[in-house]
Amino acid sequence: MKILLKNGTVIDYASKTNEKMDILIEDNKISKMQKQINENADTTIDCTNLYIMPGMIDMHCHLREPGGEHKETIETGSKSAVAGGFTTICPMPNTNPTPDNPDVLERIIKEAKRVNLCNVLPFSSVTKGEKGQELVDFKAQLEAGAIAFSDDGMPVENARMIREAMIEANKLNSFISEHCEEKSVSAGAINAGKIAEQLGVQGVLPEAEEIMASRDIVIAETNNLHTHICHISTKTSVNMIRDAKKRGVKVTCETCPHYYSFTVEEVLKSGVNAKMNPPLREEKDKQAIIQGLKDGTIDAIITDHAPHAEEEKAKGLASAPNGIIGFETALSATITNLVDKGYINYLDVVRLMSYNPAKLLKIDRGELKEGAVADITIFDPNKVYTYTKEMVVSKSKNSPFIGKQLKGKVQYTIVDGRIVYKEGE
Numbered sequence: 001m002k003i004l005l006k007n008g009t010v011i012d013y014a015s016k017t018n019e020k021m022d023i024l025i026e027d028n029k030i031s032k033m034q035k036q037i038n039e040n041a042d043t044t045i046d047c048t049n050l051y052i053m054p055g056m057i058d059m060h061c062h063l064r065e066p067g068g069e070h071k072e073t074i075e076t077g078s079k080s081a082v083a084g085g086f087t088t089i090c091p092m093p094n095t096n097p098t099p100d101n102p103d104v105l106e107r108i109i110k111e112a113k114r115v116n117l118c119n120v121l122p123f124s125s126v127t128k129g130e131k132g133q134e135l136v137d138f139k140a141q142l143e144a145g146a147i148a149f150s151d152d153g154m155p156v157e158n159a160r161m162i163r164e165a166m167i168e169a170n171k172l173n174s175f176i177s178e179h180c181e182e183k184s185v186s187a188g189a190i191n192a193g194k195i196a197e198q199l200g201v202q203g204v205l206p207e208a209e210e211i212m213a214s215r216d217i218v219i220a221e222t223n224n225l226h227t228h229i230c231h232i233s234t235k236t237s238v239n240m241i242r243d244a245k246k247r248g249v250k251v252t253c254e255t256c257p258h259y260y261s262f263t264v265e266e267v268l269k270s271g272v273n274a275k276m277n278p279p280l281r282e283e284k285d286k287q288a289i290i291q292g293l294k295d296g297t298i299d300a301i302i303t304d305h306a307p308h309a310e311e312e313k314a315k316g317l318a319s320a321p322n323g324i325i326g327f328e329t330a331l332s333a334t335i336t337n338l339v340d341k342g343y344i345n346y347l348d349v350v351r352l353m354s355y356n357p358a359k360l361l362k363i364d365r366g367e368l369k370e371g372a373v374a375d376i377t378i379f380d381p382n383k384v385y386t387y388t389k390e391m392v393v394s395k396s397k398n399s400p401f402i403g404k405q406l407k408g409k410v411q412y413t414i415v416d417g418r419i420v421y422k423e424g425e
Contacts, residue, residue, distance in 0.1 A: 002039070003024075005023040005047050007022070007046060008021070008048070008050050010051075011051055023037075023376075028416045029371060029372065029373060029374055033368065051380075052376060052377075053377050054367055055086070057366060058303050059090045059302055059360065060152070060230060062094065068095065071395065076394060077327075081327045082415070084303075085421075087365070087377065088357075088365060088375065091122050093151070098125045102140055105122060119416075122147065132156050132161065147363075149174065149175070150176065150179065166226075175226050175228050180213040181208050181209065189201040189204070190203060191203060195264045213241070228252045230253075231259075233285060234288070242297040252300075254302045255292070255302070260290050266280055273402070301330065303327055325397070328393060335349075346381070354377075355367065373417075376413075377410060380408065382408075383409035
C-alpha cells in the first residue's frame with residue numbers, strides 16, 4: 001500500500017523543516033521525503049495549501065471505558081481523537097474498575113486494538129483504586145502495557161506515598177503525571193473571585209493547584225527525580241516551574257487549550273460547559289500560560305478530553321461534574337488563539353503537540369523523516385469555521401468551543417500508514 005502526499009508544507013520540529021515537500025508512505029513507514037516525488041501510488045492526496053505535521057499526541061485524556069460508557073467509549077473517543085488529528089492518545093485511569101492491575105490494562109489495550117483507529121497508550125493508576133492508600137505494582141503495570149502512572153482526577157495526598165511512587169517510577173525509567181490539588185482548599189465550582197460571587201457559587205482557590213505542585217517540585221529536586229505536573233492553569237504554577245527548571249529540577253508540565261483560550265468570564269457564556277478542574281482562571285493566568293508555552297516552561301499541550309453526558313452537565317454549576325471534551329478543537333484553538341495572534345509559530349505547535357509528548361512518553365513518534373512510522377496529521381491552516389453541536393464526533397457534547405469561530409481544520413489523519421480520518425467522510 002502506497003500513499004503519496006503531494007504539494008504540502010511539511011512542518012517538523014526535530015529537523016526544523018518548514019517547506020513544501022512530497023512524502024511517500026509505503027506500508028506503514030515514510031519511505032521518501034523529497035521536493036518532488038513522481039511515483040505511482042495507490043492513493044495520492046493533493047496537499048496544496050495544506051500543512052503536514054507529525055501525528056499529534058495527547059498524553060492526557062479520558063475515554064471513560066470501562067464503567068462510564070454512557071459518556072464515551074474507547075471507540076467513540078478514538079473517532080473523536082482522529083477527527084481532531086490525534087494519532088496517539090493516553091487515557092487516564094479514573095475508570096471503573098481502575099486499571100491498577102494488568103487485567104484491566106490489558107482489557108483496555110485489547111479493545112483499542114479492536115477499534116484500530118489510533119494508538120491508545122493507557123496510564124496506570126499510582127495507587128490501588130486511586131484511593132491513595134496502596135501503591136500499584138509498577139513493574140507489572142509497565143509490563144502489561146502502561147505508558148506511565150497517574151491518579152488523575154484524584155491527588156495523591158500523602159507526601160511519603162508520592163515520594164515512594166516517584167522513586168519507583170523513575171527507577172523503572174517511567175514517571176508520575178501528578179494531578180495537583182490540595183483538597184483542603186480546592187472545594188468549589190469555578191475559580192474563586194468576582195464571577196463566583198456574582199453567580200453565588202463557592203470558588204476554587206488557585207492555591208489548591210500551586211501548593212501541591214510546589215510539594216512535588218520539592219520532592220523531585222531533593223531526590224533528583226523527574227516529575228510531570230498535569231494541566232497547569234495559574235501564573236504562580238508557571239513561575240514556580242520556570243524557576244525550578246532554571247535550577248535544573250527535572251520537572252515537566254502540560255496545559256490545555258481552554259487555559260489559553262478562555263478566562264473564568266467564559267462561565268457567564270457557556271455555563272457548565274466551561275466548568276473543569278482546574279477551573280478557568282483570570283486574565284493574568286491566561287497570559288502567564290501563553291508566556292510559558294512561548295518560552296518552553298510548559299512542555300506539552302494536552303486536551304484533558306473529559307466527556308460527560310448532557311443530563312449530568314444539566315445539574316447546574318454547583319453540582320455538575322468537571323470537564324469538557326477537547327480532541328476535536330485542540331488544534332483549531334491553538335491556531336486561533338496562539339499562532340494567529342503571533343504568540344507561537346507552527347514549529348512550536350509541533351514541538352508542543354507532537355515532538356515533546358513523544359519524548360516525554362519515550363515513544364518513537366513525533367517526527368517526520370524517512371524510515372519513521374507514518375503517523376501524520378494534515379490540516380488546512382486557513383479554514384475558518386464555526387464549531388457546532390452537530391459537528392461533534394464525541395459521544396458527549398460538553399464544550400465551550402461550541403458556537404465559536406475557529407481557524408484551522410484537520411483534513412486527514414494517517415495512523416500507521418492508514419488513512420483513518422478524512423474531512424467530510
